Amino acid sequence: MHDIRLIRENPAAFDAALARRGAAPASDRLVALDERRRATIAEAQAAQTRRNELSKAIGQAKAQKDEPRAQALMAEVAALKAALPTLEADEAALTAELDTALAAIPNLPASDVPPGVDESGNVLVHARGTKPDFAFAPREHDVVGPAIGLDFETGVAMSGARFTLVRGPAARLQRALGQFMLDRLTRDHGFEEVAPPLLVRDEAVFGTGQLPKFAEDLFRTTDGRWLIPTAEVSLTNIVRERILTDGELPLRFAALTPCFRSEAGSAGRDTRGYIRQHQFDKVEMVAIVTPDQSEAEHERMTQCAEGVLDALQLPFRRMLLCGGDMGFTAARTYDLEVWLPGQAQYREISSISTCTDFQARRMNARYRPEGEKATRFVHTLNGSSLAVGRTLVAVIENYQQADGAVAVPTALQPYLGGLTLLEPAA
Structure with missing residues (x-):
């Protein structure tokens, strides 16, 4: 606002x-x-x-x-x-x-955001990690995945397009990924774990900017509530209509939740496989800070997400989005794109944005600086660390074996009881 x-x-x-x-x-x-x-x-x-x-x-x-x-x-x-x-x-x-x-007007871009109308205007910040060298032609996740439990056919038969049943080894790997990401944020980076509501009211979705412009991208229940498209909605609204003290900030929240998106504007995009689903898990991080803290917090949060990719030894790159490719509420966004060898391209796996005081004005979220009577709007930031399903895709494609098995990244092995290899079903 x-x-x-x-x-x-x-x-x-x-x-x-x-x-x-x-x-x-x-x-x-x-x-x-x-x-x-x-x-x-x-x-x-x-x-x-x-x-x-x-x-x-x-x-x-x-x-x-x-x-x-x-x-x-x-x-x-x-x-x-x-x-x-x-x-x-x-x-x-x-x-x-x-x-x-x-x-209805989007947030204004920060001064360092490059001009541009679409992803062609995005700027590479850096790339990290070594792309795997296969002795065979790497396959896409929708070819490798079914043998370890990505059941696309049953998901579609049960719920329709863009739904997948995840079972067996793939389900264990997906659960391990979510727990691993959440543990890193709470144990290593000081985020408070939250188990938030998945259904919210109009004012919550308005506060984070999905309403009124993007209502068609959301699912609504019969009683008028909204299924969250991301835990950003629930976590950011923790400070709605509140006046915080200077000493309470920064606040950092993290949650592992299902997310629900109708993908109304994505017809024809990634209809095959596990990349773009109506229901998916994501580890979300949100920070509520003073204006003078927001620049450093944006970099900090981006490094938190990058650390997950480093730990999983997944090659990735950081992109600074141009003005025309940013989300509605963002003043600056970094996208992390992971390398998918089956597709032979980088694909978005995380977006980390600073929204300055744009969401805070919509939520009337303020703080009172020490020694002052007047209040000011807080700054809000959000990002995924990471989208769990897309990380599952990245692990399958980067760790696939010639016989259809999938090796387990070292960092995840403790979460899988020491298992080092996901064997394909007979």
Whole structure:
């Protein structure tokens, strides 16, 4: 959510920042709407002030037994009284219209975000890890996976497209991955583990920016709640409508949850395999910080996610997303892309974003700096560490063996009772 005062003070800078996201200028419309709202507020305030003045004048006229004047003043008061509800209704309507317009505009990109309209404008930051060298032609995960428990056919028969039944060795490996990621965040990086609700209300999804613009990408229950598309929604809303103390920050939360996405805007993309599902597990990390902490926190969180890939010995690269490829609430996003030898390309496995105070304004999440009376909006950050299903895909493709088995990364072996190899089913 944007501050209309800042737009009013520097409309050209606001439009220039939107242009770096590939978005159309919006300041003229917003400022004009705000001027109408402010004019209506001023008119209502003037009418109320005049009404108060007239009430005093009526008392004086009656005290002076000037009945004609008192009657004239009372008639003017009656007219103002009749006009005020209309003015108040106009003000409420204009405020709602302005809030709706502001809520539909994405966050402004940070100064170091490169311009660009799509992923072709993203910038490589670094690449790490050694790509595996196979003595055979590496296969994609949907070829290797069924023998160790990725049951695509049963998942589709049970629930429809983009659902997979994971069983046997693959289910154990997926569970191990989630536990391994969560343990690293809580044990090594100071995140507090949370088991959050998977169903949330409208205001929670509005606060993190999925509503109203992206409602079609979500699943809604019959009682009007939303299935979370990511634990970011639940974790970030922990501080909704709260005023924190300076000493409470930073707050760091982590959760391993199922996530649900309708993928309405992804028709035809990754319909085969386990890359893009309606239901998937993800380890999410969220940080709530002061504005001066957010830059360092963004780098810290990105390194937390990179550390998982390093520990699993999966080659990856970090990309700085251009303005046009970032999510709605992000001011800067790093994507981590893992190497998939079966596809012979890098694929996104994590996005880590700083949202500055954009979500905090939508949630009214604030803090009070030490020694100050006024409050300020917190900064929020979120990222996956990692998408568990995509990490499962990466392990299958990078650790596949010629006979169809899948080796277990060393870091995961303690989570699998010392197992070193997932054997294919007979």
